[in-house]
Amino acid sequence: MPHRVANFFDKLVKAIPIILTKIGTILMLIFVVGMIAGYLVFAIGLTPAIFLIPILAMFVMWYRLDEGVILLILLALLVIVFPELFNDLFSALL
DSSP: OHHHHHHHHHHHHHHHHHHHHHHHHHHHHHHHHHHHHHHHHHHHTOOGGGGHHHHHHHHHHHHOHHHHHHHHHHHHHHHHHOHHHHHHHHHHHO
């Protein structure tokens, strides 16, 4: 029995660098997608308020997942369809 426990922890210790590499790769992918999204938002001329949409949706998703996803989709559609409305609102807030 102690031999099995030792083997388990030995394999677990050997797997830690592989797991950390996978996590680092996923985080890098998220950062790159974020950089590309930021560049496209400013190149196309959309309002920077579009970056507040996921933050608002996350606050709602914390308590209610379904309503947060619906809010995310609706707010994203509003910003894409009516960008001038959000440009005016965002400039008024600043």
